Amino acid sequence: MKFIDPHVHMSSRTTDDYEAMQKAGIVAIIEPAFWLGQPRTEKGAFKDYYSSIVGWEPFRSSQFGIKHYCTIGLNSKEANNVPLAEQVMELLPLYAMKDNVVAIGEIGYDDQTEAEDRFFRAQIELAKEVNLPILIHTPHRDKKNGTLRSMDVLEEHGVDPKMVIIDHNNEETAKAVLDRGYWAAFTIYPRTKMGSERMVEVVKQYGSERIIVDSSADWGVSDPLAVPKTAHLMLANGIAKQDVHMTCYQNALDAYAQSGNMKESDWVDGVVFDQSTLFGGNSVLRGQDPKKGSGTDSDIVEN
Amino acid sequence: MNQIALTGTQIVNAKTNLKLEIYQSCLNNLKSELAVSWFTEKVKDLSSTSSFYLAFGMLKRKVDDGPISIYEGLNAELKRINPAFSHTKWTLVEFCRLAFLLHLDSSDNKAKICTLLASSDMKEQVVIYKSLQYLANAEDFKLEIIDGIRTNMVDVFDAIASENSYAFKYFSEDAWNHMVLKAIFMERPIYRIYGIDDKKNAKLTGILQDFVHERWAAGRAVTPELWRMISGFENDSIFEDLKKTVKSDTGLGKTAAIKVLQESSYVSWLADEGIEETILSWNEIGLQVNQSTD
Numbered sequence: 278m279k280f281i282d283p284h285v286h287m288s289s290r291t292t293d294d295y296e297a298m299q300k301a302g303i304v305a306i307i308e309p310a311f312w313l314g315q316p317r318t319e320k321g322a323f324k325d326y327y328s329s330i331v332g333w334e335p336f337r338s339s340q341f342g343i344k345h346y347c348t349i350g351l352n353s354k355e356a357n358n359v360p361l362a363e364q365v366m367e368l369l370p371l372y373a374m375k376d377n378v379v380a381i382g383e384i385g386y387d388d389q390t391e392a393e394d395r396f397f398r399a400q401i402e403l404a405k406e407v408n409l410p411i412l413i414h415t416p417h418r419d420k421k422n423g424t425l426r427s428m429d430v431l432e433e434h435g436v437d438p439k440m441v442i443i444d445h446n447n448e449e450t451a452k453a454v455l456d457r458g459y460w461a462a463f464t465i466y467p468r469t470k471m472g473s474e475r476m477v478e479v480v481k482q483y484g485s486e487r488i489i490v491d492s493s494a495d496w497g498v499s500d501p502l503a504v505p506k507t508a509h510l511m512l513a514n515g516i517a518k519q520d521v522h523m524t525c526y527q528n529a530l531d532a533y534a535q536s537g538n539m540k541e542s543d544w545v546d547g548v549v550f551d552q553s554t555l556f557g558g559n560s561v562l563r564g565q566d567p568k569k570g571s572g573t574d575s576d577i578v579e580n
Numbered sequence: 581m582n583q584i585a586l587t588g589t590q591i592v593n594a595k596t597n598l599k600l601e602i603y604q605s606c607l608n609n610l611k612s613e614l615a616v617s618w619f620t621e622k623v624k625d626l627s628s629t630s631s632f633y634l635a636f637g638m639l640k641r642k643v644d645d646g647p648i649s650i651y652e653g654l655n656a657e658l659k660r661i662n663p664a665f666s667h668t669k670w671t672l673v674e675f676c677r678l679a680f681l682l683h684l685d686s687s688d689n690k691a692k693i694c695t696l697l698a699s700s701d702m703k704e705q706v707v708i709y710k711s712l713q714y715l716a717n718a719e720d721f722k723l724e725i726i727d728g729i730r731t732n733m734v735d736v737f738d739a740i741a742s743e744n745s746y747a748f749k750y751f752s753e754d755a756w757n758h759m760v761l762k763a764i765f766m767e768r769p770i771y772r773i774y775g776i777d778d779k780k781n782a783k784l785t786g787i788l789q790d791f792v793h794e795r796w797a798a799g800r801a802v803t804p805e806l807w808r809m810i811s812g813f814e815n816d817s818i819f820e821d822l823k824k825t826v827k828s829d830t831g832l833g834k835t836a837a838i839k840v841l842q843e844s845s846y847v848s849w850l851a852d853e854g855i856e857e858t859i860l861s862w863n864e865i866g867l868q869v870n871q872s873t874d
Binding site for chain 1: 630633634637638640641698699700701702703704705732733734735798799800
């Protein structure tokens with residue numbers, strides 16, 4: 278089976294992860310702009326980070342045959358440094374137009390402060406202006422209220438729910454998000470978010486319509502194989518293959534394809550990173566070969 | 581370097597015509613009325629920094645990408661600036677972006693293009709690096725291009741190194757050598773570097789010979805194309821390396837070493853050893869080396 282992980286912070290991951298992801302059937306990924314585990318203190322740090330997820334990381338990913346997309350946004354945690362956030366907001370229009378950008382995000386609330394609210398709204402307006410979907414990060418703390426409030430604000434700004442992916446849902450938020458017409462994403466992340474067994478139950482209860490599974494793997498203890506693992510667990514628990522396909526591939530594609538920047542043809546014939554072959558139908562993977570040896574416990578490091 | 585000597589005014593005129601001809605060619609290639617009117621309007625409005633960035637970024641959404649066809653006159657003009665130019669290496673979106681870059685006023689195009697480069701995605705970097713050689717003030721961007729070859733993104737590197745005359749025209753010997761060496765490290769096709777034979781030099785030969793020894797010490801092979809840059813700078817020490825390559829290498833590495841020897845003063849060694857000369861050209865060797873990936 279083929280999978281998409283529509284939320285994974287690859288900048289924090291190693292080539293071993295890329296290799297394992299490719300082997301597990303992941304063909305495309307989305308890297309939402311987020312924070313790096315510690316706050317940035319300069320505008321330039323944001324600029325270089327954004328440059329990296331529109332340039333360097335897609336290249337790195339392509340070496341493993343995986344198509345890389347990203348979302349651009351100022352995350353809610355760092356929105357609280359208002360003078361810096363104002364500068365970062367000036368950068369966003371420049372990056373929102375890039376080739377692999379499929380949404381504005383992840384934005385929303387962390388502590389639900391006034392500053393977070395201000396920059397959340399400004400970015401909703403930006404998304405409307407450039408006609409991109411929106412990826413919502415729902416808070417860890419006071420999650421239910423934060424999620425409801427996010428949807429209220431989006432509706433206040435006249436955003437069509439089908440253009441919005443609400444992420445990090447759980448059993449408590451799923452119903453409201455789905456009932457109001459949004460895409461509901463679930464993050465399989467050990468201990469802090471969803472476990473894969475709970476995810477199986479969610480799909481049993483709600484079916485597969487507008488439900489999306491992701492890993493949000495990052496610099497913390499997390500699992501870049503969470504999507505394929507959850508898919509296998511769903512199959513083992515009697516969930517229909519079609520529903521697994523919808524939740525672990527198709528729904529993410531349908532949601533983010535609304536950007537106009539993501540389409541299946543980007544990866545079905547292989548991922549290339551040489552522009553000169555763009556119209557030649559050449560699908561050969563170039564550059565440094567992904568590691569050839571099979572995963573043994575040998576002490577020999579390939580020459 | 582270039583046989584045709586033009587006066588300053590003639591160069592300016594030629595570039596002015598180039599700008600208009602490329603603009604016209606873009607219009608000819610655009611398929612929809614909507615794209616034509618959008619493009620026509622945006623070209624007139626590149627003076628503010630933000631309108632330029634937005635138009636440059638929006639282009640890919642406004643234009644249906646595809647291959648381009650161009651008239652012979654424009655083809656000849658582009659080849660005059662860059663003899664390695666081929667329209668088959670350009671897409672319509674790239675060509676329209678080239679038109680935008682040419683339409684910037686050269687009094688402030690440097691600041692605008694440098695800022696754009698600093699925040700560009702991979703495709704944008706590729707087209708900017710491919711385009712700079714066609715600007716009237718191309719030479720002003722030398723440091724940016726030298727910085728560009730420090731990239732590890734293959735297609736960005738290729739945009740500078742392959743079928744691009746910029747390095748040939750403007751790079752110092754050290755910058756040129758750095759580019760060639762990096763191309764070898766990145767396993768990029770050497771035969772596609774414009775002017776590769778004309779800019780060979782003794783310093784590069786020395787660096788490459790050290791590189792060969794380092795690779796051999798590590799039990800690794802070197803690309804057969806490497807010997808092309810050494811050809812013409814042989815000495816007794818390199819002769820030993822070539823002999824070793826002919827004896828121990830098989831395939832194209834051996835062919836390349838034979839080729840260097842047959843064109844050198846050490847040619848008699850081949851006859852003494854009963855080794856047949858090769859009829860392959862360096863480009864043919866390069867093509868074969870890169871066949872699996874090109």
